[in-house]
Amino acid sequence: MIVAERKPIDEIIGFVKNCKKILLVGCNECVTVCYAGGKKEVGVLASALKMAFMKEGKELEVEEVTLERQCDHEYLEEIRNIIDQYEAVISLACGVGVQFLAEKYLTTPVFPGLNTSFMGVTEESGVWSERCQGCGQCILGQTAGICPISRCAKRLLNGPCGGSTDGKCEINKELDCAWQLIIDRLKELGRLEDYEKLIPIKDWSTERAGGPRKIVREDLKS
Amino acid sequence: MMVAFQKGADGVYVVGCLEGECHFLTGNLRAKKKVEYAKKLLDEIGVGGERLAMYNIAASDGPRFAEVAREMHEKIKAQGPNPIKGATLNKKAA
Numbered sequence: 001m002i003v004a005e006r007k008p009i010d011e012i013i014g015f016v017k018n019c020k021k022i023l024l025v026g027c028n029e030c031v032t033v034c035y036a037g038g039k040k041e042v043g044v045l046a047s048a049l050k051m052a053f054m055k056e057g058k059e060l061e062v063e064e065v066t067l068e069r070q071c072d073h074e075y076l077e078e079i080r081n082i083i084d085q086y087e088a089v090i091s092l093a094c095g096v097g098v099q100f101l102a103e104k105y106l107t108t109p110v111f112p113g114l115n116t117s118f119m120g121v122t123e124e125s126g127v128w129s130e131r132c133q134g135c136g137q138c139i140l141g142q143t144a145g146i147c148p149i150s151r152c153a154k155r156l157l158n159g160p161c162g163g164s165t166d167g168k169c170e171i172n173k174e175l176d177c178a179w180q181l182i183i184d185r186l187k188e189l190g191r192l193e194d195y196e197k198l199i200p201i202k203d204w205s206t207e208r209a210g211g212p213r214k215i216v217r218e219d220l221k222s
Numbered sequence: 223m224m225v226a227f228q229k230g231a232d233g234v235y236v237v238g239c240l241e242g243e244c245h246f247l248t249g250n251l252r253a254k255k256k257v258e259y260a261k262k263l264l265d266e267i268g269v270g271g272e273r274l275a276m277y278n279i280a281a282s283d284g285p286r287f288a289e290v291a292r293e294m295h296e297k298i299k300a301q302g303p304n305p306i307k308g309a310t311l312n313k314k315a316a
Contacts, residue, residue, distance in 0.1 A: 008266070009267055043224075044224055044260075044263070047227075047228045048224065048266075048267050050228055051224075051227060051269055052267040052268065054228075055269065055305050055306050
């Protein structure tokens with residue numbers, strides 16, 4: 001899922017400090033799972049914003065709505081009939097949702113309520129960590145299911161660097177060395193000979209280096 | 223919790239069962255963390271996290287419940303009214 005966290009409240013207040021009526025839009029997908037932008041977080045933020053305004057002797061009307069997704073037309077259409085009533089929108093979706101909402105409704109300013117962090121997993125309740133950087137050319141089949149692009153600080157493709165000590169990364173003693181994890185896992189799988197196979201130079205054009213990416217499926221296009 | 227303050231409460235306290243004795247096993251421990259989160263948020267918006275508290279009291283311990291109520295009452299009295307109310311009243315007066 002896409003993992004995000006709420007922006008500092010002062011930053012959010014700054015976006016709408018001159019408004020009297022705003023729409024706060026949550027998203028029922030990834031950001032609900034990571035407790036950043038679901039229905040509950042929309043309610044808490046609405047309360048906090050109202051109180052922050054009241055404390056200054058001002059009033060802020062906040063309408064709350066949580067859409068199934070903000071990255072699909074059909075769900076964003078649900079606010080078409082109401083969006084013009086508001087001076088601004090704060091979206092609690094990931095950056096994708098914020099942008100799609102802003103692209104769709106050109107006359108209302110849309111502000112992000114979250115900082116989108118990474119694509120990752122829920123390690124345990126309240127703990128999320130990165131697992132994928134969307135490089136567009138998955139090599140997990142060669143690396144025992146452990147991604148050196150997202151989990152090695154240097155994104156090395158052929159073994160650990162000299163900074164790997166006791167299985168930990170040199171940038172942070174708490175951080176596992178991705179290549180140590182790969183080697184250990186290959187050993188467990190009886191596939192250590194795969195470690196000897198060199199991964200060729202990666203074509204980074206499928207990652208961000210090639211600019212914004214797009215996938216077109218002709219069989220699905222309307 | 224947030225809505226209570228938004229509606230003008232000067233203080234709020236959440237009462238859970240004694241730690242380790244929750245019917246829902248860890249419900250009261252999770253509640254404690256949520257209270258901590260809300261306290262931080264109240265600090266951030268200037269309402270004051272010290273107006274919110276969590277206590278653990280056994281369901282049968284009426285005297286302790288009354289004691290905590292008095293304690294919280296004194297604590298909130300010392301802090302004065304919810305600043306939101308003050309700002310709203312000042313605006314009306316102006």
